[in-house]
Amino acid sequence: MFASYMINGWIMATIIAVVAGAVGLFVVLRGMSFAAHALPLGAFPGAAAANLLGISELWGLIGFSGLGVIGITQLAQRQRRDVATALMLMALLGLGTLFLSLSGHYAQGVYALLFGQLVSVSRAEIWPVLALGILIIAALGLGFRPLLLNTLSPDLAATHGISAGRADFGFLALVGIATAMALPVVGALLVFSLMIGPAAAARSLTNRPATALLLSVCLAVLTVWVSIAAAYISDWPTGFFVGTLAALLFAVARLSRRFHRLP
Amino acid sequence: MSTLTETLNVSALSVAFPGRQVLKDVSFSLMPGEVCGLIGSNGSGKTTLLRTILGLQAATSGAVHLNGAVGYVPQKIAFDMDMPLRARDVVGLGLDGNRFGLPLPSLGKRRKVEAMLRAVGAEAFADQRVGDLSGGQQQRVLIAHAMIRRPRLLLLDEPLANLDVRAVADIVGLLHRFARDEGVTVLVSAHDMNPLLGVMDRIVYLAQGRAATGKTEEVVRTEVLSRLYGHHIDVIRVHGRVLVIAAGAADEIPIAIEKHPVHVCEIP
Numbered sequence: 059m060f061a062s063y064m065i066n067g068w069i070m071a072t073i074i075a076v077v078a079g080a081v082g083l084f085v086v087l088r089g090m091s092f093a094a095h096a097l098p099l100g101a102f103p104g105a106a107a108a109n110l111l112g113i114s115e116l117w118g119l120i121g122f123s124g125l126g127v128i129g130i131t132q133l134a135q136r137q138r139r140d141v142a143t144a145l146m147l148m149a150l151l152g153l154g155t156l157f158l159s160l161s162g163h164y165a166q167g168v169y170a171l172l173f174g175q176l177v178s179v180s181r182a183e184i185w186p187v188l189a190l191g192i193l194i195i196a197a198l199g200l201g202f203r204p205l206l207l208n209t210l211s212p213d214l215a216a217t218h219g220i221s222a223g224r225a226d227f228g229f230l231a232l233v234g235i236a237t238a239m240a241l242p243v244v245g246a247l248l249v250f251s252l253m254i255g256p257a258a259a260a261r262s263l264t265n266r267p268a269t270a271l272l273l274s275v276c277l278a279v280l281t282v283w284v285s286i287a288a289a290y291i292s293d294w295p296t297g298f299f300v301g302t303l304a305a306l307l308f309a310v311a312r313l314s315r316r317f318h319r320l321p
Numbered sequence: 322m323s324t325l326t327e328t329l330n331v332s333a334l335s336v337a338f339p340g341r342q343v344l345k346d347v348s349f350s351l352m353p354g355e356v357c358g359l360i361g362s363n364g365s366g367k368t369t370l371l372r373t374i375l376g377l378q379a380a381t382s383g384a385v386h387l388n389g390a391v392g393y394v395p396q397k398i399a400f401d402m403d404m405p406l407r408a409r410d411v412v413g414l415g416l417d418g419n420r421f422g423l424p425l426p427s428l429g430k431r432r433k434v435e436a437m438l439r440a441v442g443a444e445a446f447a448d449q450r451v452g453d454l455s456g457g458q459q460q461r462v463l464i465a466h467a468m469i470r471r472p473r474l475l476l477l478d479e480p481l482a483n484l485d486v487r488a489v490a491d492i493v494g495l496l497h498r499f500a501r502d503e504g505v506t507v508l509v510s511a512h513d514m515n516p517l518l519g520v521m522d523r524i525v526y527l528a529q530g531r532a533a534t535g536k537t538e539e540v541v542r543t544e545v546l547s548r549l550y551g552h553h554i555d556v557i558r559v560h561g562r563v564l565v566i567a568a569g570a571a572d573e574i575p576i577a578i579e580k581h582p583v584h585v586c587e588i589p
Contacts, residue, residue, distance in 0.1 A: 087404060200421045207418035210406065213395040214466070216377055218419040261405045265450050268424060270405040 064290075066179040067243075071282045073184075073191045074240040075252065079278030080198050081236045082253030083260060083271050084229060087209050092140055093130060093230065094253050096147040097237045098246040100126045102171045103154020105242065110161045116186055119238035126150055127234040131227045173297050174245030176286065183242075190239045194232050198271075205229060206267055244282075248297050252278055255304025259311035277307055326388055327352050328474050328506040329374065334383035336369055342530055343369045346383070349525050349534035351508065353473065356500045358517045358537070359510035361527030367510040368396060370527070371476050374508075389473030394463045396478040402452035408462045409447045412437050415466035433469060441465040441495060457488025464495065468505075475499065477509040481516055489516045496520065514541070515562050541565075 060068070085094045101123040108118025126146050133142035158168060198205070205225060208215035212222035233253075240249045256277035260270045285299035330350040336343045343366045351357050361367050372378040374385050375393055392415075413434050417424070438447045441461040446454055451462060460480050467475060477496070481489045497520040499505040511517060514524065514537075524540045526533045526549065533540045533549045540546075541563055546554040550567070557564045 087401070199423050202423055203414060203418050203420055206406075207414050210400075210404065210411065210414070211395065211398045214393075214398065214463075215418070217375055217393040217395070220419055261403050264405050265407045265448070267405055267410060 066181055066184060067176040068283075068286065070179045070184055070187060070243050071176060071286060072279060073187055074243055075278040075282040076275050077191045077194050077236050078240060078249065078252040079256050079260075079275035080195060080271060081232055082257035082278065083274040084198075084205060084209060085233060085253050086257040086261060088229070090230075090233070091250075091254055093143050094233055094237075095250045096130075096143045097123055097126050097234055098241050098249040100147045100150030100154070101234075101237055102168075102241060102246040103150070103157050104238075105167065105171050106154065106161050107157040109167065110157060114186075115242055116238060119241055120235065122150060122154075123234040123238040124231075127227070127230045131223075131230060134226075170245070171241065172246050173295065174241075174243055174248055176243060176296055179243065187239045187243075190235055194236055197228075197232055201225075201228065202268075202271075244300065245297060248300050251301045251304040252281065255308050256281055259307040262311040262315040281307065328355075328388050329508070330384075330386040331370075331374065332384050332386075334370075334373065334385065335381045336366070336373055336378060337381045344373070344527075344532075345530040347525070347527075347532040347534075348383075349523070349532070351474070351506045351523065353506055354500050354504040355522045356497060356507045356509070356517070356520050357523040357525060358514055358521045359508055359525045359527065360512070360514045361510075362512055365527040366530055367527060368478055370525075371478050371508070371510060374476060387474065390470060392467030392470065392472035392475045394460070394467050394475070394477040394480055397456075397482060398459075398463070400452040400454075400459060402450070404450070404452050406451055407448050408443055408451055408454065408458075409434055409438060411451050411462050412443075412447075412465045412469055415469040437465045437469045440468070442491075455488070456484050457491060460484065460488070460492055461495070464492075468499065472505070474506045474508065477507070479510055479512070481509075481511055481513075493517060493520055518561070518563065 082094070085091060101119050104118035104120070104122025105115040106118070107122065108115050111118070129146040129149065130139070130142050133145055136142075204215065204218075204220045207218060208220050208222060208225040212225070215225065216222055236253075237249055240252070244252060257274040259277055260274035264270050264273055281300060281303045285296050285303055288294070288299045289296040327350040332348050334347045335345055347370065349357075359367050359370065369378060371393070373380050374387070375391060376385075413424070413430060416430060416433060435444075438444050441464050443458065443461045443465060446458055451459060454462065464475075464477070464480070475496070480492055484492065493516055496507050496509060500507050500520075509517065514521070518537070521537050523535065524533075524537045526540050526546065528546075528549045529551070531549060533545050541556055543554060543556045546556060546565060552567055552569065555566045555568065557566060
């Protein structure tokens with residue numbers, strides 16, 4: 059399980075878990091789960107587009123993800139956010155279908171993009187992901203308090219000079235980048251569970267915002283590590299363990315809060 | 322010097338939204354330590370006036386002059402029960418919520434937060450989740466959040482709405498103390514003026530976009546309010562409370578009157 063060809067996978071999965079856990083906390087607190095679900099789904103055909111254009115998969119994903127982020131922010135000014143998100147998802151999926159059919163031989167790739175592929179990670183693939191990961195964590199650390207205040211109440215934040223529009227766009231952009239970097243490894247269907255499960259559990263386990271952030275990251279890393287190990291031993295797909303564990307974490311945290319109200 | 326100058330001066334302020342004039346030619350000024358009630362029905366422009374003073378809303382014409390920092394307590398925030406945030410965190414964010422970087426523990430900040438929590442009587446629930454607190458407790462926390470930077474002017478948007486009688490009296494007492502003891506100017510909006518009668522030095526009464534302003538006893542009178550509403554209004558004082566009553570046939574009563582705080586007596 060720690061053979062040399064697996065080591066890169068472990069490193070990659072850990073970076074992604076740290077980022078998903080951190081970004082995920084604010085996704086959950088801001089009630090943006092649907093956007094976090096739609097972005098990876100809308101972005102995954104970006105890999106096919108990149109393949110067609112002969113550029114790196116990561117840039118294709120970032121491109122599509124960016125389109126999604128800009129589209130949602132623009133449309134959300136005129137209508138409810140969930141509708142804006144759904145509209146953008148529709149448009150991107152439509153575009154994606156076209157790219158997928160144009161690059162006909164990509165069927166195998168589609169499966170990997172939906173469900174993730176951890177074994178075939180090369181050292182060269184780690185660097186850009188690491189760089190993006192550091193960028194996201196730095197941005198979250200830097201903007202932690204303004205973002206927290208805006209999450210608590212956009213109105214209150216505005217009186218401290220924090221623009222609601224900018225906070226919204228800035229954070230969604232972080233979700234978009236996190237999505238793009240995590241997608242090839244954990245898959246479009248699972249990025250979401252890694253963002254939501256650990257974060258939703260963390261917010262029930264502590265009353266302190268900074269502790270919740272740390273806890274969310276730890277739980278996400280734990281989820282990924284246990285899942286990879288379990289998948290290796292059982293030969294069942296990693297995705298099964300990630301999804302189930304994330305849901306389980308949430309359920310346990312929820313129950314513990316019900317029975318043991320924090321002081 | 323600054324104790325002699327007014328904290329807030331609003332002159333000939335007008336604000337319009339597309340297709341709707343919200344405020345017309347509103348003027349008033351407030352001195353240090355004064356408590357002013359901003360009274361009017363829902364939709365009369367109270368929130369717009371407060372937001373314009375804060376600079377969150379642009380005025381069509383007129384001017385707002387502020388002397389010193391401003392604290393703001395927005396209209397009822399629905400705190401999320403699942404938000405991992407203690408009362409003391411919300412107060413702390415009032416101090417440094419707009420700063421960048423991770424919050425590092427600091428003794429100076431901790432002292433300020435403790436002092437503020439004490440000042441609003443929130444020590445007992447300082448470590449509880451804001452989402453778990455009662456309406457009155459949340460209002461105290463929000464006032465502490467707004468006051469921690471020691472502003473000269475405190476604006477509050479309907480802080481008494483949906484509170485029980487006891488909590489209303491507590492919050493009014495708290496505002497009165499800030500004004501009396503620390504010279505803070507308090508501008509508080511409400512749809513019912515009665516809880517504020519005992520502490521209010523001044524009143525800005527909004528109806529149909531216009532304002533009647535002045536000392537409470539000068540404004541809350543039959544002639545003044547009748548002129549403001551453009552309809553005959555009776556102001557009745559009973560047991561230390563003020564009742565504002567509009568009488569007339571249903572189709573004669575202006576829409577602005579049909580809502581609080583005016584009691585409508587339909588006379589067929």
